[in-house]
Amino acid sequence: MSCTPLHISTFRNPIHTNRATQPRPTSRHGSPRTSLTQPPPPPPPPPPQNPDPITAITRLLWGKSLPPQLLISTVRSTWSATWHLMMSQLAPSDPSGSYTRPTSQFRSKSSLGQSPDTALHLYVGLPCPWAHRTLIVRSLKGLEDTVPVSIASPGIDGSWEFLDTTVRVGDYPNPGPDTANGCKTLREVYKLRRGGYDGRSTVPMLWDAKRKEVVCNESYDIIELFNSGLNRSAGNPDLDLSPPSFKTRIDEWNQIIYPRVNNGVYRCGFAQSQEAYDIAVNELFSTLELLDEHLGGARYLCGDTLTLADICLFTTLIRFDPVYNVLFKCTRKKLIEYQNLHGYMRDIYQIPKVAATCNLGAIMDGYYKILFPLNPGNIRPSMPSCCEHEVLSDPHNRETLSLVENNVQVYA
Template sequence: MSDLNKEKSLALANEIKADGSFNRQVNRFTTAFGEGSDELPVEAGRYRLLWSAVCPWAHRSVIVRRILGLEDVISLGTASPMRPNLPHVDWEFSLDENGVDPVLGIRYMSEIYKNTDPAYSGRPTVPVMVDVKEQKVVNNDYFKLTNYFETAWAPLHKDIAPDLYPEKLRHDIDALNDVIFNDVNNGVYKCGFARSQEAYEEAYDTLFARLDELEGRLSQQRFLFGDYITDSDVRLYATLVRFDAAYYSAFKANRNRIIDFPNLWGYLRDLYQTPGFGDTTDFHAIKVHYHLSNHIATDDQKSKNILPKGPDLSGLHSKHNREVLSNKEEKFLNRKG
């Protein structure tokens, strides 16, 4: 392992438990959006959403932003899929002209975190909402951010925006989101970041047991809650779409590919072909990050910086026939319907 990778691995030491299992850091900026005096005001043009196309947590916020028509309301800054050559874990705006975000004027994600809290010592994560007026981070709570977009930001949704978080289903959606997060979204990272055989195998078994369960659930209904896409589908999609291209090999989550699950594979194709999903998915960026720029990988694990040519993902465009499970062509429940 290079000296640089050693330093980065040490920086992540507080996210590895004594048994070798991965324990993701807690979000630092969690103030909610809303109308309360202690909440963040909802205001068009005030905030900038920073993301990288490789990150599943960030991707789902971008999907919801597009589906709900918030693209002209919340601006978007995109970091490179490649980690910068620094002694700490960071994101870099090298895709932009002169290598700086054109709105915030920052080169590295850590700059806006440090500007907000000079004592901040965690990883600078995405997605993160930045108050452009104050030039400070206001929310990096990836677990709740899409829910804020779906509720607090409703006054700024496009006309006839879909309802991804129906009030009558919120308790059930929240419960399923917890399961999906622990066993699937974070489950693949628990496999990939494990530092003991026991921790890896436990995470592996939990992940595939949950995928088996979801395969069964989706054999009976088109989406996780029936006929229409909800917030839970967005969250599951972000992991499934990365699975065969990245997690299967890079994170040793290799019992099955998603293409090997008939119902999950059809479900993934259905979502991928839905506006907001496939058109925000960047497979090149995903592969570059997970195979060449994974900040905890050793030089040997990165196979001497060779980018895998596969897998063949053209099947995502093939007919899925999932509509027969709902007898509906429309995939969204309209908020005003």
Template sequence: MTESRAKAETSGSGYVTKGQGYDRDTTYITERITSSGEGANEWPVQPGRYRLIAARACPWANRAIIVRRLLGLEPVISLGMPGPTHDARSWTFDLDPGGVDPVLGYERLQQAYFARFHDYPRGITVPAMVDVPTGAVVTNDFAQMTLDFSTEWKQYHREGAPDLFPEHLRGEMEPVMKRIYTEINNGVYRCGFAGSQDAYDAAYERLFTALDWVDERLRTQRYLMGDSITEADVRLFTTLVRFDPVYHGHFKCNRQKLSEFGALWGYARDLFQTPGFGDTVDFVQIKRHYYIVHADVNPSQIVPQGPDLANWLSEHHREELGGRPFGAGTAPGPVAAGEEVPLGHGA
């Protein structure tokens, strides 16, 4: 790696070229787990065969954890959770006894990638689906992964699971989700890892233009696609919940805090207080990840004490807009044993 290029990794990876902007590496392992498992580069849906590796700190992995919980896939897809920090090599299972994932027997997620691809050359990213019998990674394509949870694993959804990717809305959802990804999910990273003032200024304008757009969209409807939660809401939420604790200061996204928006702040609290969302969020791990791992942005690696997060539990009044969070379905039950957010790590 040359001096003019620095690698910035969180759940995904990308590069900052000196004097320019941040480019995310979007080359993933695009194989899929499908109900038939018969197509090229497809693996068959089988209960108990796959393990989702997803760090709570990571927004892309948090997305997979939320969708798995909302759909009730815990009994058929196990969950392995690395700790909030990693080194240049890989995410590590330092939260597990002995620092070893109890199912895979690995100390590092890197081992699952190498079990499939010797000397895998790209970032070792979460979320990742791992084939338990072979210990080999199947896919790390986070965007497709959650859509497949909704469509390909449908026969294993819990009774009352919501339809997060309704067929009649897909044509409208896809451009909304694309804009959320390019301008907001990835937009905060373009600000935080900008390689020049001009690159930062452009990223900042793009980010807040998009945040103003969703704020306006949410003034008259409870969720992004109307009256019920969809995949689009999950994708936006994981960035919003990290905004004030991390992105506002650490990534210089500081025109205003999330808590200073109108509709967007109420919307974020509404989701946070909905089963399946806030009960997957670990603010301690989130802050430790960003402030410790990104030593180029935060050389001291000091993790800030604030902000006060109790306001996430304040009244939001979004129910006045009507709607049913789970559509014709129901809320998920209690968090699965062993998957609870540690006491004191939430709002």
């Protein structure tokens, strides 16, 4: 609000209309008489603005009323058909309308990283939970120098593209240029491999800069490689996130978490029928209840030891309230309503180097501003207060669940 200066208007005789010739009354001192009580004349109305063509046509056709029912039905049918067409490209589904995630085209063996003839380079996108896994394991194992990273940004067409420069926002990783190949898009990087490539250009992707070849684009293969295949050059080789004695339990948890939680939130958000959504959302929340109950008596999924299964679950949980709960219709409960799960997520978030990989602003942008079929207005909601760094950094007290002290293994 601004203050308007006091207007002093001159007195005008209402009897006379010829203001150009009518003499102005004066005081006995010869100066024009003024009135401090007469209000100033109203300002002239603003010039009419030309509406856009669509607004002009709608005003002409039906004024301020809603469009006729036939038009609404036609637009609705057209939008529904268009939405299904876009979703079929964004998220392929089976005949029931249930989302089916395409399989990764490039798989890797963990022994590949031991070769001295490889120069590995990691490509990621910050919104992607699968790419986020690789960033976390890379940081915990101390592989930042061994495996450089290029961070792609989601383009308006849904593809991954690189920026000319890196614009720093806090201490988080941020999108920037392709420092390995100088490409403008990730698709261009894939096409550099011998024989080219015309398939889906996904993240994460591990690239061999010496051989100009895609090593792997399956996230779990990459984190297994980072965990045990690069220990010769790792800064933290003693950390083992997949101990041999735990492999069976890790696999059992992954077989539950992947289809029902990791992929389950996508099955909710990308469902193309009510039946497919109902099945997915029921499986998702029944599994979250199971996990919350289990974590009431164990610090991590496999007991006192942080494992790859925990990393895989974490990257979905950190996105749950800001993205999946709203945009993917996972609305039955928020993660913060699960006391044990939310504390468990904060426990992992507070492990040194993990929080630095969680750029929640970029994560929200990557979903709300890019997934046009789910959010046509491209409006990003405000960050939930429970997802602010200060809240995620609140004490979790989950160390009291540990039977033995394992801080050396987790925090080294």
